[in-house]
Amino acid sequence: MILGVHVSGAGKIYQALDVAHSLGCDTMQIFSRSPQTWRNGSQISPDDIKEFKFRRKKLKINPVFIHISYLINLASPDIRLWRGSIQAYIEDIREAEKLGVDYIVTHMGSHKDTSEDAGIKRLIEALNIIIEKTKGSKVGILLENTSGSGSWLGYRFYHQHKILKGINEKTRVGLCLDTAHAYLAGYDLAVKEGLDKMIDEIESMVGVKLIKLIHLNDAAGELGCHHDRHDHIGKGNIGLAGMKRIINHPKLKNIPMILETPKSAADSDKKNLDLVRRLGRR
Numbered sequence: 001m002i003l004g005v006h007v008s009g010a011g012k013i014y015q016a017l018d019v020a021h022s023l024g025c026d027t028m029q030i031f032s033r034s035p036q037t038w039r040n041g042s043q044i045s046p047d048d049i050k051e052f053k054f055r056r057k058k059l060k061i062n063p064v065f066i067h068i069s070y071l072i073n074l075a076s077p078d079i080r081l082w083r084g085s086i087q088a089y090i091e092d093i094r095e096a097e098k099l100g101v102d103y104i105v106t107h108m109g110s111h112k113d114t115s116e117d118a119g120i121k122r123l124i125e126a127l128n129i130i131i132e133k134t135k136g137s138k139v140g141i142l143l144e145n146t147s148g149s150g151s152w153l154g155y156r157f158y159h160q161h162k163i164l165k166g167i168n169e170k171t172r173v174g175l176c177l178d179t180a181h182a183y184l185a186g187y188d189l190a191v192k193e194g195l196d197k198m199i200d201e202i203e204s205m206v207g208v209k210l211i212k213l214i215h216l217n218d219a220a221g222e223l224g225c226h227h228d229r230h231d232h233i234g235k236g237n238i239g240l241a242g243m244k245r246i247i248n249h250p251k252l253k254n255i256p257m258i259l260e261t262p263k264s265a266a267d268s269d270k271k272n273l274d275l276v277r278r279l280g281r282r
């Protein structure tokens with residue numbers, strides 16, 4: 001099992017590695033910047049980059065994922081926001097490249113009051129520009145499925161299928177599978193049939209081998225409610241048996257898993273990680 005947690009960023013970027021290591025993580029995810037604000041112009045210093053690389057090697061945290069800001073909307077009908085999102089995304093990839101980070105994770109954008117087809121078209125165009133402008137970069141781009149709240153795209157794997165079809169240079173593009181989002185979007189991962197059905201759908205639409213990361217979260221809302229709310233492992237509606245089935249599924253168990261479960265208490269991450277490890281051992 002390759003297991004880790006999302007480390008929220010206080011202090012220096014390299015300190016996130018210490019947190020991940022202290023929790024016994026193999027892998028981790030961080031935000032590249034404050035997730036709710038646009039870039040403030042400050043960049044990570046060369047010394048901090050050096051220290052990040054040094055500690056990462058020493059602590060053996062692999063792979064490392066960066067989650068993109070929630071403000072970035074590559075499917076936005078607002079041309080200024082769309083262009084700004086592309087620019088911010090490119091800057092994030094360049095920063096990830098400098099840090100030696102493996103993947104950028106992104107929600108698939110929201111079409112606002114236009115149509116899903118129009119949103120998907122803008123998203124494809126944006127990704128083609130981003131990939132072209134960061135040509136030669138080793139940083140992979142992972143498209144994360146959503147719960148489908150509001151006008152967010154990516155709550156059916158048909159969307160990912162259409163997007164991948166439209167991307168000219170596909171080698172750097174993969175998927176992130178968020179289990180809570182899938183459940184909240186209507187895939188019943190609490191039962192075996194629901195999990196099998198989702199995996200079959202992913203297999204036929206895009207291919208499970210494109211999943212490079214699993215956001216392993218339980219779901220705090222009802223099946224198909226489209227509200228994006230994560231829960232502690234085993235405490236939500238996917239439940240203990242459902243989470244155990246996901247963790248041990250032969251097609252999923254070797255994919256890196258990152259917890260984005262609530263940090264309601266100081267030991268929440270530790271408890272959730274311990275539980276996942278126990279479930280993984282069977």
Ligand SMILES: [Zn+2]
Pocket residue numbers: 144178215260
């Ligand atoms: Zn997620």
